[in-house]
Amino acid sequence: MPEMSRYQVAKSTRASTIALLVLVVVIAILVAAPAFVSRSLLQDLFFVLTMVVLAQCWNLLAGYGGLVSIGQQAYVGLGAYAGFGFAILLGMNPLVAILAAGVIGALLSVPTAYIVFRLQGAYFAIGTWVAAEVYRLLFAQWKALGGGTGTSLPSEVARSVWGVGWVREVFDVKSSAARDIISYWVALLLAVIVIGAIYAFLRTRNGLALSAIRDNPDAAESIGVDTSRAKLAVYIFAATGAALAGALIYFQKASITPQSAFSVIDWTAFVLFIVVIGGIGTLEGPIIGALILFALQNWFADYGTWYLMALGALAIAVMLVAPKGIWGWVQARYDFSIFPTRRRLIGPDTPVPDYTQPVQEVKAPAPVGVSGAELPNEVTTMFDIETDVLIIGSGPAGGASAALLSSYGIPNIMIEKYGWLANTPRAHITNQRTMEVLRELGIEEEAKEKSVPQELMGNNVFCTSLAGEEIGRLLTWGNHPSRKADYDLASPCRICDIPQTLLEPIIVGKAMETGTVSRFKTEYVSHMQDADGVVATVRDRVADQTYRIRAKYMIGADGARSIITEQLGLPMQGEMGLEGSMNIEFTADLSKYVAHRPSVLYWIFQPGSNIGGIGAGVIRMVRPWNKWLSIYGYDVKDGPPNLTSQEAADIVRGLIGDQDVDVTVTKLSYWTVNNMVASNYSTGRVFCMGDAVHRHPPTNGLGSNTSIQDAYNLCWKLKLVLEGKADENLLDTYNEERQPVGRQIVTRANKSIQDYAPIFETLGLLQPGSPDDIKRRMDARKEPTVEADARRKALNKYFRHKSYEFNCHGVELGQRYASRAVVPDGTPEPEYTRDRELYYHATTWPGARIPHVWLDVDQEKVSTLDLVGRGRFVLLTGVSGAGWVEAAARASAETEVDVRAYQIGPGCEVNDTFGDWAMQSEVSDSGCVLVRPDGYVGWRAQSLSAEPTVDLTRVMQTILGRT
């Protein structure tokens, strides 16, 4: 996570100017040091300076370039050997030989890079090591320089160093001491040049790009930087630096062996420790680290192996405890930098910022009864009431099941533990597929009346507070013009926002109106199954009496804390209670902040709003623009905080950013993030659906939608089996078809949570700091710099990427089923030409939902979706499909299952006025599409077959599980 350099420069100008002055003074003192320090101290300083050079080079590689090498000893050794070679064999002056050695390092690093760059990450690391080994083994073959045993620098070479005479005179020392002084100066010069060059490089476009790659590869690409070239440049630079240092070090040592010159411990392990302990990704860190290593070496080196072990342990400890090292710690505390560039934050445990959570359960948990425990075996024949289907739970899943079964004329009883339906507006986004179900039930209009329409849903705002700065906005839920068409084309229904508190009464009302027997304040306790049915024990909580209901099938729609799934022992995969979050319902007139940008969700990024489960504050519209729900996190480890209304109102006012606004908190509830899906939805005669089997965060708004669609899939199958028209094995296809959807949405909802991480990261919200720090980091993107530009672009991209949560049309209605209740027509699955999550792909391929097109029946606009459903199979064919119509009648008679046929086209009962069906049906005029009661294509034929009745009957029998 990048710290914003630009900003820091601005903030720390005074501090860093002073620091720079100090730096100049320090360098001056260092240059003059030979005049007043002892020779041994000078040798120590030489050591420190060379280590600084190596550490800076490695830091550039790993800390900025992300190239973690453990093979830099290759270049130290190369430089050393090249230097010796030039000086001894070619008679070059050592000072020139050092430069030449640097050139050799640079030259050889290119082919080396060619090879090791083929490896990534950790394997790159070992690859560099292998390369170093190869160099070591090759130089051990160089007989002229002593082969495996190495060689010493002839004294005449040592003496030939330029300037020795002058130094002797000026400082009045022996020639060996004069050589030390010159080496020291060269080391100092090298250190200054290397640091200066890295500093300058990091501030160039390429350098900034490099930091950008490290922090965010996509953004770097988006500003058009060739990342591999920047990395190569860094690698060559680091190699050159190491080679120069190597040559210098070994001229000073005056003897060389392959083992020491290519030592991984001396030239890589120590260097790594220096950088990590000092602070990786900073220019200051390596300097501090070198000084610390030097101090440790001086005090403890006598302890030999123990010293090395302690050093290893120290580096491990620093990496684990303070991964930014000493300088990182200093920076975090004092926000100060001598060399202001951006810096690296290593491996932050990215807290997952999420949005409104998954399933919340606001009601108290029920006492759990043990399945069957209190029922003796023969008791399955003892009961008080009897019905066909017993539904447990009156949420979206249970309510929709009740309404659908009643609409099919199947007797059913629905029981609900509490006295009324949802008492807090959880689900709200109601997608097109769900609206289609409501349309079939005849309650679409009623739901629409109570809903907030699509047009008012989509200005998804990301801001610092409602009254504060808007960081970005995404047009959501199909409101972007380019997506509006996709949504409009896909369905006769519009997506809308209707709080669960308002939708449930509509669905349950319809259910009860059409026959469902509802028992409120009645709690499911346990059940038993036998070959013909289920006997459930339920408790009337008003009379505190237990009674038994016998049903042929039972639907477990008892929500996220399902005891039915538990009693059945359905295999659940995942975890519950991951993060804590609270809903604060309140009333306040916020029109002035929102009416000009109407939306259902407003995301608040502000200091403190990222604590706990949800990462950011959310203000969600319940009713425009005076009823609201705020979502705010708490640390799940501490348990729910039990706020007073006053405290809750303060949180809300903070999110609004206006202390004077009139806020009345009406309700407070706590809930947690869950991630769980059952790998099997049913056992015997009990079928579970809704949150009972898929529990996930509310991201994408898929929970209630999927629950209702689960019901739509199961209920017609139950109907046909209960009517004796389909085999019981048709019910197996419920699991085959819906479980993958459950898995898909649980995965999708979780991915959507993770997609917030880069936004928080790019805004600098993940790092701790005072409100000022955070504000400063958030403001960093406003600078006219390349880096800030990268940040802006990245942010833009991440916001757009949220379409996977907010415009995820393919996930909302694009599922295709594969099961025994879908009969293939032999054609391959049509390809997804666009992103399959974002876009719905219409097709009549068996297993897909029938595409929506507008048709005409008696001057009335009717959707394909209106022709199908209502518990019947429907066969759609064209003007030349009379053969199919007859076949449908016969197949109907044969199977006793209603197959209603429609010819579509001019002169037919249904007219294809717009010609869209012709374009979309994917079958010829004499072909047919057989649609199941849930609107999914069960089979299709390209053209009239030789024996349409035989074919259609066979297909129907297959779907009904009777073959």
Place this chain on the structure above:
Amino acid sequence: MFVLDTLIQGILLGGLYALFATGLSLIFGIMRLVNLAHGDFMIVGAFAVLVLVEALGLPIVFAAALAGVAMFVLGYALQRLLLNRTLGNDILPPLLVTFGLSIILQNGMLETFSADTRRLNLGPLSEASIPLGGGLAAGVVPVLTFASAVLVILFLNWLFYRTETGRAFRATSDNPEIAQLMGIDNNRIFSLAMALALVVVAIAGLYLGARATFDPLIGPSRLIFAFEAVIIGGLGSFWGTLIGGIILGLAQTIGAQVSPEWQTLSGHVVFLIVLVLRPRGLFPRSVD
């Protein structure tokens, strides 16, 4: 004859390298962790057997079994207490921590056992060989090594593809987040994997010590061989690793025929050639 002999020796040496490499490959496959202390753990394994044999007088088979158990526990604890904390998007922490471990282990062993070279004595077996006719012979220990490598790989493949644990391994390696969603405790799985890897490492250590001499500081060079075998074979397949080991073994044996100094070098060269021509190794696994 001579050529055949070289080939046989090379292949058998490959078995040893495959043993070196399997643990590395296992760990990388499951948790994308490269354990830079891998070589040193092999030496730890060899010393463990040595101590049990020399100090306690245990028969080598028992000693090896005991060392295996000890390494299992060590691996589990190491992963649970230390390495799990380093896993994440950043590759530096695991590298640095295992590098630090490597240095601690080397120096710890140096302190405990001195720099003397050692060897595990298998008694008469050490020198025994199986005549292959035509004057050719294969040493019993190398053959045992090779057979063990094959057995270890068979076992791991069985574990991976036939057991619940293996399923969890694969799920975690495919996608740790999803695995977690499926109720798999990644930390436990990782710890188990490291424990298992260290058992393989102990077996490798046993043969490393039995086939040649060892000292506290040779771990890193063995790590490099292991790494080369993995890369040559291609990531993700244990059989690939075996073949990678064999190729490396052959390269080294043939190189050694040219000149003893060329033994290691020719292995490296073959490795580099493979890297240039087939960067993903010879037998990469496209889908896991």
